[in-house]
Amino acid sequence: MRTTVINIKGMTCMGCVKSIKNILEMIPGVGDANVSLEDAQVKVQHDDAISSIALLVQTIMDAGFEVV
Numbered sequence: 001m002r003t004t005v006i007n008i009k010g011m012t013c014m015g016c017v018k019s020i021k022n023i024l025e026m027i028p029g030v031g032d033a034n035v036s037l038e039d040a041q042v043k044v045q046h047d048d049a050i051s052s053i054a055l056l057v058q059t060i061m062d063a064g065f066e067v068v
C-alpha cells in the first residue's frame with residue numbers, strides 16, 4: 001500500500017466529496033480514500049500493482065472532475 005495525493009478541481013460540496021470517496025473506494029486495490037473539500041485534494045491508500053495512479057486519475061475524471 002502506498003498513499004497518493006491527487007489535487008482535484010471542481011468539488012463544490014460534501015456531495016462531491018462523498019461521490020469521489022465512493023467511486024475511488026470501489027476500485028480493487030484501494031483502501032481508504034480521504035477527500036478534503038477545503039484542500040481540494042484526495043489522499044488515497046492503494047496498492048500500486050492493482051490500482052495505478054493513472055487509474056485513480058481516470059476514475060476521478062470520468063466522474064466529471066478535473067485533476068490538476
Ligand SMILES: [Cu+2]
Nearest residue numbers: 012013015016
Ligand atoms: Cu457537490
